[in-house]
Amino acid sequence: MSDAREQWSKALFNNVHFLAVAHALGTGPRETDARELQAALKLSQPAVHRVLVNLEAVALIERLAREGRTSPQRYRRVRHPFWKAAEALALSAANRSE
Numbered sequence: 001m002s003d004a005r006e007q008w009s010k011a012l013f014n015n016v017h018f019l020a021v022a023h024a025l026g027t028g029p030r031e032t033d034a035r036e037l038q039a040a041l042k043l044s045q046p047a048v049h050r051v052l053v054n055l056e057a058v059a060l061i062e063r064l065a066r067e068g069r070t071s072p073q074r075y076r077r078v079r080h081p082f083w084k085a086a087e088a089l090a091l092s093a094a095n096r097s098e
Contacts, residue, residue, distance in 0.1 A: 005093040012089070017043055021051040023090035025061065025075075026083030033072040 009019035020041055025032065028040070037048045052075060055061045060082055064074040077083065 003093075004096040005090055008089060008093040015050065015054075017041075017047045018051050018054070019086065019090055019093070021048055022055070022083075022086040025055070025077055026086045031064065031074055031076045033074045035072050 005019055006016040010016045013019065020043070021037060024037055024041055034045060034048045034052060037043070037052075038045055041048070052061065056063060056075070059078060060080055061075045061077055064076055066073060
């Protein structure tokens with residue numbers, strides 16, 4: 001693994017990208033889609049999608065109605081203390097690697 005955030009993410013969530021995606025969701029716009037996250041984080045579609053599926057399963061994000069059949073699936077962040085915790089974890093990991 002290349003950095004402390006990936007190490008922490010793997011240890012806490014058993015997924016090296018979970019913390020990066022959660023941090024981006026928690027600190028970014030309230031609504032987003034997988035493509036925007038992929039571009040911002042330079043991650044593959046499957047890596048982002050796995051995290052979105054897990055977050056949706058525990059109701060930390062909600063799937064929005066599509067505008068059309070070809071439009072990307074959008075998600076909305078739900079208010080929850082998890083987002084502050086994800087931000088704190090990501091920042092702590094970043095400080096460790098400096």
